[in-house]
Structure formats: C-alpha cells, structure tokens
C-alpha cells in the first residue's frame with residue numbers, strides 16, 4: 001500500500017451499510033485496503049496508486065451514501 005485517503009460518509013447506520021460501501025469501493029482499480037466505520041462515518045481507502053476522489057465518491061453513491069474527502 002502506498003497511500004491512504006480518508007472520507008467522511010453520511011447516511012451509514014449499521015454493518016450492512018459498511019458492507020455495501022466496502023463492496024462498491026473494492027471494485028475500484030488499485031484499492032488494497034478499506035476501513036469503514038458506520039458509527040463515526042469514516043472511510044479510509046488504501047491503494048497502490050492514486051485513486052481519484054471522484055471514483056470513491058461515485059462508488060459510495062452507488063452504495064447509497066454520500067462521501068466527502070477529509
């Protein structure tokens with residue numbers, strides 16, 4: 001892993017929400033590690049190469065939530 005990016009995600013409330021976000025974000029090329037916490041609304045994406053914030057925001061949107069880069 002060469003870098004991490006943190007996002008604030010609004011709308012998550014339980015483990016199913018975390019799983020949905022994890023599932024969509026894991027589809028992004030280069031993503032190696034995903035830490036997601038519904039309680040704090042935190043998403044941390046670890047990747048081997050730079051991942052566009054727009055791609056992460058789109059993936060989270062696909063899961064049904066809203067992400068903003070911290």
Ligand SMILES: [Cu+2]
Nearest residue numbers: 013014016017
């Ligand atoms: Cu949920």
